[in-house]
Amino acid sequence: MALANILVHLDSTPRTGVRLALAVRLAERFGARLTGLFAEVSEAYRVGVVATWPSAEHVAAVAAARTAFAVATAKLGERAAFDEVNRGGEQEILARTTDIARTFDLVILGQTEEGVRVPVDLPEQVILESGRPVLVIPYAGSYSDLGRRPLFAWNRSRGAARALHDALPLIAEGAAGLVVEARRPSEPLDEFAEMVIAQLAAHKVAARFQGVVVDEIKLMDTLLNQAADHSADLLAIGAFDSSGFSFLGRGSGTRYILRHMTLPTLFSH
Secondary structure (H helix, E strand, O other): OOOOEEEEEEOOOOOHHHHHHHHHHHHHHHOOEEEEEEOOOOOOEEEOOEEEOOOHHHHHHHHHHHHHHHHHOHHHHHHEEEEEOOOOOHHHHHHHHHHHHOOOOEEEEEOOOOOOOOOOOHHHHHHHHOOOOEEEEOOOOOOOOOOOOEEEEEOOOHHHHHHHHHHHHHOOOOOEEEEEEEEOOOOOOOOOHHHHHHHHHHOOOEEEEEEEEOOOOOHHHHHHHHHHHOOOOEEEEEOOOOOOOOOOOOOHHHHHHHHHOOOOEEEEO
16 A cells, blocks of 8 residues: 555644755655645734735735745655645634645644644644544654554454555564554453554564453553554554543544654554
């Protein structure tokens, strides 16, 4: 399996360069087309009661992003394209970015922070509504590549199965994978564990299956701790999917990971 069409979100924050560099690396690996989409909240320029859009500030931000994208993607040639969501309001940006995301094999976003011009709900909205796998890059750390030490969150659910398979194109051949099943103290290890490992082996991923007993408070922290112990460079997880964990409100685990992520995370819904 290969990715042929990748979308990366761009904005005027310094972290854009980190995810753009990773997006270019993936586009080079797959020979894929890469589109950079600039989208951030911006106010109209006002003189009295007269409003002008776009503002000079927004035009300058778009121009800077376009230049940075052109430099970063120079080797991609015609396989690189730049676009922008020429809207200033949060709702317009959320809706438009989600609509565009639906037409790509993979969407790359940044973890959002308070106080920036990107809608805080952008990753959640795109994950929930685009129908596409979404790779979210943390707002701290450097990530030049991924897929050599993946961790797959597993709980015998639709979301977990989809995340595992959506991640396969990103996994390097011969990767050392870890499948982590978080379970209650009274539950046995998944009877299908060997089949999960066999599926990964069929894709040349050498993985092992590990069951971890957790309580309702520590589930997501346990996954992040396991990722750290494995030196994982990618976490694949089903989003907005509490199947098998009745104590998890729908989406609460996803939102926790989005707030506290420590490594690139692929969300599938």
